[in-house]
Amino acid sequence: MAIAAVGASWIHRVNDPGVLCPLRALTGIPCPMCGSTTVFIELGGGRPAQAVLANPVAFTGAIAVALAPLGPGGRWWALQPKTRAWMLGTALVGSELWQLVRFGVLRV
Structure with missing residues (x-):
């Protein structure tokens, strides 16, 4: 899993594919799992704090x-x-609430 995360991090830096979430790409509204790919990439890049901020639930699930x-x-x-x-x-x-705040759909 660690090798895959490091590889994904490297590939993402070379060729950023943009938004991968179909719901967010079509509506601009993030799904509860938005940020999961970012968690994987940030962990592979050695940035656990950014991984947690991208999606704490996906981070906890990966661990x-x-x-x-x-x-x-x-x-x-x-x-x-x-x-x-x-x-x-x-x-x-x-x-989902985290993502809505993260992307500015909800204001706190």
């Missing part, structure tokens, strides 16, 4: 996936399905 084989994955699956759904739904709503 969780990377650490899942070390034990946290088992704890996640031990939770009740309703609890997992509630946690994911809350994270997506929080992520």
